[in-house]
Amino acid sequence: MLSVAASRLGFRTVIFEPGADCPASHVADRHIQAAYSDEDALRDFGQSVDVITYEFENIPTSALDLLEDLAPVRPGREALRVSQDRMTEKEFLSGLGLTTAPFAAVDDAASLARALDQIGTPSILKTRRFGYDGKGQARLRSPEDAETALADMAGAPSVLEGFVEFSHEVSVIAARGTDGSVACFDPGENVHKDGILSTTTLPARLSTAQRTDAVLLAGRILNALDYVGVMGVELFVTAKGLVVNEIAPRVHNSGHWTQQGCSVDQFEQHIRAVAGWPLGDGGRYADVVMENLIGEDMDRVPDLARDPAVSLHLYGKAEVKPGRKMGHANRVIGPASRG
Amino acid sequence: MLSVAASRLGFRTVIFEPGADCPASHVADRHIQAAYSDEDALRDFGQSVDVITYEFENIPTSALDLLEDLAPVRPGREALRVSQDRMTEKEFLSGLGLTTAPFAAVDDAASLARALDQIGTPSILKTRRFGYDGKGQARLRSPEDAETALADMAGAPSVLEGFVEFSHEVSVIAARGTDGSVACFDPGENVHKDGILSTTTLPARLSTAQRTDAVLLAGRILNALDYVGVMGVELFVTAKGLVVNEIAPRVHNSGHWTQQGCSVDQFEQHIRAVAGWPLGDGGRYADVVMENLIGEDMDRVPDLARDPAVSLHLYGKAEVKPGRKMGHANRVIGPASRG
CATH class of the missing domain: 3.30.1490.20 (ATP-grasp fold, A domain)
Structure with missing residues (x-):
């Protein structure tokens, strides 16, 4: 979906991915299929692009060391270092004065x-x-x-x-540009099943003060990391205020709803950020429910395809497995309302 | 944009295109670069796909003869035969009892x-x-x-x-599925400059009766051709009723607005039709103005990228030329209103 967003702005993409026949390779200009330890392949990749980004935070340090000398890697090392380790992440967030579990x-x-x-x-x-x-x-x-x-x-x-006693979970999809400007999408409300995100609903149930809080703390995190790109910030809504659950230095599943209802979605926002373009403002013109299609949910595709309010996004993964995210359905409920 | 829509539904695409480095090749699984007269390449293409479609109506008959034996070509030959020749097209439309110039x-x-x-x-x-x-x-x-x-x-x-004395031009983007079902998007109002489409605005200025008329006549054309896919039908609005200007057997520039404001856009609608999927219903949830970016309009991209209401679509064409369509900008005006 990042590759598609890049193509919409006239950019070409090269995908580095060890697996054969990955979905991104179906919509990219080129796919370099190699291990993260293959230095020749990494060099070829780094030399063929103007900027490098990722949607998977567990990239080996050695690969990043090599790539960083060839093209800017955005978001940068600090964001990866912090988010690759839950302990470091919690210490970083606490250090900013934010509440965590x-x-x-x-x-x-x-x-x-x-x-x-x-x-x-x-x-x-x-x-x-x-x-x-x-x-x-x-x-x-x-x-x-x-x-x-x-x-x-x-x-x-x-x-x-x-354990945090919370009424519900929301997430803020926030972006920061190379010029330091920050833009946030409206927070969405998440429901998980079996530890996997099931739905994100816009607008989330939040007071005006909570909404402001959510956006401000996301901005604080991005600035502290001198971050460039889109980040997902998961928050618990509690009686005592917002508690940061975790951060993800990439486009986030709970931001897929932005494909319907925003002029610039999270994927384009990320591409804009890493390419040094001006950010979209995150404005929302529709109420949306995003539902993940996991494993056997794929059996519902024929019905979903008939539903006039649904936009389907299927990932072209070769095999359906239980618990595997196969796609998602964005349902437009109506014009944007206030939660 | 068809290739991207197909990927969104989990399909892979193979592009047959004589030119090197065409925009579609940047977002497709494979690009076969060969002349329409290259029978080996055509055979390779036809054997590697389940269904064939096009966005260019002047494909040589000899190529179609060969391909039709290998995979279904949708829309079919009759649509191409009729629309490749203005005289045949006008005779066909008159034969249906429709008004033309x-x-x-x-x-x-x-x-x-x-x-x-x-x-x-x-x-x-x-x-x-x-x-x-x-x-x-x-x-x-x-x-x-x-x-x-x-x-x-x-x-x-x-x-x-x-010459037809008309107040304005509208177009209907209509689709017909393999099961004969028809769905139309709301008509858009077109403004041309120097013979090239400049803007399409939704909703178009049309009475309820005219809107119904526009949809009915589009349906009549699709059914008469036993059409499968999306068609653009350009109509003049005159004091005496709607006059058919021309038809295009493909996704149409005046339907690009559907990327913002519809759950299923014209590109996905076309892919759904040719793949034998159920059609989207064409419902619209936003008012939109689509503006083509032609030649030096590309100088305005930095400003357009900053405009919060604009979704940009750039085609990745290598060279800017006067009169060349380089991209388009969809501006969301607000929730869907009645024209």
């Missing part, structure tokens, strides 16, 4: 015991790196779950997060 | 003199084939212009068209 580093049984003393249960143990869509996580309902949870981490450095 | 075939000075007797001036002499964007046309203000106009045709079979 209580957290503590866990490396072994002793540090888990100390963390449980401090945070209590219910809580969640998560690997510091490489987690997504609920993977690499274990819930602790009581201290007795400690051993099993630690075993689930398989020795990986982890972080224990306290 | 008065017309007569012109092959030489004698037939032009007869046509002028019948139709008078002001009138326009046009080549029967290969005309577009005002090319292959000569205006006759008086019978004295006959010789110059005929010379402009360079011996090509032509048609003299009488």
Whole structure:
């Protein structure tokens, strides 16, 4: 979807992706299929483009070292460093004075015991790196779950997060340009099922003050990282205010709704940012519900295709698997209203 | 834009195009660069796809003969036969009982003199084939212009068209599926400059009766051709009713506005039709002005990129030339109103 957005602005894209036949390769000018460790391929890639971006934050440091000398990588290293590690991310957010869930580093049984003393249960143990869509996580309902949870981490450095009492989750899709200008889309309200985003609804249930808060804290995060590009900021709405759940240094699933209802969607916004173009303003002219199509939801495509209010986006993935995001459906509800 | 729409539904595209580095090749899975006379390349193309469509109506008959045996070509031959020749098209439309400008075939000075007797001036002499964007046309203000106009045709079979007194031009972007279902987008109002479409505005100035008329006559044309795909139908609005100016058997420049303000745009609608999917219903949720960016209009891109109401679509053409369509800008004016 980034490649398509780039083409809409007259840019050509080259995709670097180890996998064969990836969806992006179907809509790109060129696909370099190689491992992140293949230095010749990386060099070829870096020399054939004007700017490099990504939609996957676990790119090996060695690849970034090589690419950075050939073309600007946006968003930059600091954003990747912070968001690749849950512990670093939480420390960064706390350092900005933002509220997160209580957290503590866990490396072994002793540090888990100390963390449980401090945070209590219910809580969640998560690997510091490489987690997504609920993977690499274990819930602790009581201290007795400690051993099993630690075993689930398989020795990986982890972080224990306290449970946050929240009424709902929203996310802000925010962008920052090379000139430091910031633009946010209206926050959307997220519903997850089995740890995977199910729907995002616009407008979100937020007071005017909460809406302002959400936008201001997103801006603070982007500025602190000297960020260039689109970022997804997930927030818990609690009685005591907004709590930052996590940040993602890329276009975000909860921003897919922008394809319907905004003049400039999150994908184009990201391309504009990394290309040094002026940002779109994030204005919204429609109420939208985005629904992920996961695994067997694909059976509903014939019906969704008949629904006049639905815009379908299918990713062209070769195989349907349970829990796999196969596409999404944006349903336009009406002209933009205030949540 | 068709290729992008296809990718959105999970389809892959193969582009057959004689030119190198064409914009569609930047967003397609494969580009076969070969002449329409290259039978091996045509066979390779036909064997690698499930269905064939086009956005250029002057494909040689010999190429179609070969391809039709390998995969369905949609829209079919009859639509191409009719629309490739202005005279055949006018006869077809008249045969359906629709009103066109008065017309007569012109092959030489004698037939032009007869046509002028019948139709008078002001009138326009046009080549029967290969005309577009005002090319292959000569205006006759008086019978004295006959010789110059005929010379402009360079011996090509032509048609003299009488001048139609109209208040404005609208076009209907209509679609018909493989199951015979028809869906129309709301008519847009077109303004041309120097024979090239400049803007399309939604909604068009039309009475409810005219709007119904426009949709009904488009449906009649599609059904008569057993058409599959999207068609552009240009109509003059006159005191005596709607006059059909011309039809185009493809997605149409005056339908580009559908990218903003419709759940399913004309490009996806065309892909749905030729793929045998259910059609989108054509519903519109925003008022939009589409403006073509022609030649030096590209100098305005930095300003347009800053305009929060504008969605930019640039075609990635290598070179700016006067009169060349380089992109378009869709400006969302507000929620859908009635014209």
